[in-house]
Amino acid sequence: MTSLAFLNCRGANKREAYLYLKDFVKNWDVFFVGIVETKISSLDKVEINQFLGDECDFFLHPSDGASGGIMILWKAKLAKFTLARSSSQCVVGSLDIFNKGIWLIATVYGNKSFHERRRLWDQLEEYGGMDIPMVVGGDFNCILTQSEKRGGKKFSFFHGPQEMSNFMTKMDLHDVGLVGPKFTWCNNKTGNTRILERLDRCLLNIRALEVIHNTTVRHLERIASDHCPIVLKNFNVLPKHNRLVRYEEVWASYLASQAIVKKTCSKTARGDAMEVINVKCKRVLKALYHWSKEKLKNFMELKETLKKKIAILQLEESSDMVLSIEKLMMLRSKVYVFNVTLTRINTWWRQRVKVKWIQKMDMNSNFFHSIANGRRSGNTIRQLKNDDGVLVEDQVEIKRIFLEFFKNKWRRQNCQLEGWPPSSKILSEAEVLMLQTNFTKSELDMEV
Structure with a gap:
C-alpha cells in the first residue's frame, strides 16, 4: 500500500459512494482515507466490513443532523491511527505507518464561512511545531487564485483566501504538483450557471517533502459525488536511473x-x-x-x-x-x-x-x-502523451517514448552532398592565418 486519499462523498450511505470508494482504494493502493461530509451520526464495524472488508479500522466524528461529519479509514495491518483532535472541521491524528515512521495527518472539512474557518486555522496551528511529516488534506471550501475557478462570480482575494494563504505560510505547508482535472468540484449545472472550483487539496510540510521528494497529488474522476477524490502517492517505488555525478x-x-x-x-x-x-x-x-x-x-x-x-x-x-x-x-x-x-x-x-x-x-x-x-x-516528468495521444504515466514507458522520439529525429538520412553552388563567403588563407595568430600585448592594451 502506497497512498493516502481524501474525499468529500456528500453522503457515505449512498451505494454509489462506497462502491466508488472501494474501487479507487483497490486501484491506487490506498491504506488511509479521510472522508468528509459523511452525513451520518453513527457507524459500526459490521457496516465497514460489508463494503471494505475486515482489514479496515475507522474513526467517525458524527454529523450535525444531515450535514457535516468526518470519517477516517485505515488498513489496520499496515498502519495505526491515534486520534489527537476531533471537531466538525477537522480530525487530526498520528499515523504510525509500519516501517515508515509516524506521520501527522489532518483531514479537513472547512466551513463555507471564513469566520468559522478561523477556528480551523487556529486548531491546526497548534501542531505547527512538530518535527514530523505532516499532511493536511480534504475539502477546504476555499480557493486561492482566480485560476482555481471557472464561472460564477469573479474571484476576490479578500479575507478567506488571505487567511488561508497566511495559514499555509505560517505552518510551512506546500501545495505540490497535481495530475488530473484542474478543478475538484462542480455544481453540476449547465450553460452560464456552471461553476468549477478547486476546493479540495493536499498540503505537505517540509519534513514530508524531504521523505517523498517527487510526490504528486492526483485528482481522480468525479463520479459518485460533485467532488473529486484526491490521492497522494507518498511511498511510490521509483525506477533506478544512472545518477549524474556532480562536484559537491x-x-x-x-x-x-x-x-x-x-x-x-x-x-x-x-x-x-x-x-x-x-x-x-x-x-x-x-x-x-x-x-x-x-x-x-x-x-x-x-x-x-x-x-x-x-x-x-x-x-x-x-x-x-x-x-x-x-x-x-x-x-x-x-x-x-x-x-x-x-x-x-x-x-x-x-x-x-x-x-x-x-x-x-x-x-x-x-x-x-x-x-x-x-x-x-x-524536473520530474509525471505524464506524457504517446504517438496515439494517450497519456502515459509509467516511468519506464515515458523513457521509452523519449528514446524512440529522438531515435527517429536523429536517424541517418540520405542527403545530396554533390552539386551544391560554390559559396563566396569562404575565408582566404591570409584571413585564416590572421585568426590563428596569438594576440600581442600592444593589441590587448589598445582594446582594454
Whole structure:
C-alpha cells in the first residue's frame, strides 16, 4: 500500500459512494482515507466490513443532523491511527505507518464561512511545531487564485483566501504538483450557471517533502459525488536511473579531498592536452564521489548527535560541577565541529537551490528546502502523451517514448552532398592565418 486519499462523498450511505470508494482504494493502493461530509451520526464495524472488508479500522466524528461529519479509514495491518483532535472541521491524528515512521495527518472539512474557518486555522496551528511529516488534506471550501475557478462570480482575494494563504505560510505547508482535472468540484449545472472550483487539496510540510521528494497529488474522476477524490502517492517505488555525478562544493571543506585530487591527478593519462584534462577530471570526480559516499556521515544525524553531546556537557557544567580540562577541551571541540557541520549543511543546500540572488550570508532555512525540493519536483516528468495521444504515466514507458522520439529525429538520412553552388563567403588563407595568430600585448592594451 502506497497512498493516502481524501474525499468529500456528500453522503457515505449512498451505494454509489462506497462502491466508488472501494474501487479507487483497490486501484491506487490506498491504506488511509479521510472522508468528509459523511452525513451520518453513527457507524459500526459490521457496516465497514460489508463494503471494505475486515482489514479496515475507522474513526467517525458524527454529523450535525444531515450535514457535516468526518470519517477516517485505515488498513489496520499496515498502519495505526491515534486520534489527537476531533471537531466538525477537522480530525487530526498520528499515523504510525509500519516501517515508515509516524506521520501527522489532518483531514479537513472547512466551513463555507471564513469566520468559522478561523477556528480551523487556529486548531491546526497548534501542531505547527512538530518535527514530523505532516499532511493536511480534504475539502477546504476555499480557493486561492482566480485560476482555481471557472464561472460564477469573479474571484476576490479578500479575507478567506488571505487567511488561508497566511495559514499555509505560517505552518510551512506546500501545495505540490497535481495530475488530473484542474478543478475538484462542480455544481453540476449547465450553460452560464456552471461553476468549477478547486476546493479540495493536499498540503505537505517540509519534513514530508524531504521523505517523498517527487510526490504528486492526483485528482481522480468525479463520479459518485460533485467532488473529486484526491490521492497522494507518498511511498511510490521509483525506477533506478544512472545518477549524474556532480562536484559537491562541500568536498572542498575537507583537507582529505586535496590529497585525493593530488593522488588522482598524478596518474598518467594518454592523449593530447585536452583529452588528458578530461580524463583526469573524470577520475577526480569519481574518486571524490566514492570517497564521500564511504567516509562522510549524514549531516543531519551528525548535527543532532553533536547537539546532544554538547547539551550533556553543558548540563554537567551547570550542576555546580567544575569540568575537567579534558571535558572542557571536548566541549570546545564539539562546539567547533557543530558550527562546521552547520556551515557544510548550508553549503550543501545552497548548491541545490541554485538561485543566483541568494547571498552567501543567507543561512540554511525552510526557504532553501522549499526551493531545492521545488526544483526537484519541477524536473520530474509525471505524464506524457504517446504517438496515439494517450497519456502515459509509467516511468519506464515515458523513457521509452523519449528514446524512440529522438531515435527517429536523429536517424541517418540520405542527403545530396554533390552539386551544391560554390559559396563566396569562404575565408582566404591570409584571413585564416590572421585568426590563428596569438594576440600581442600592444593589441590587448589598445582594446582594454
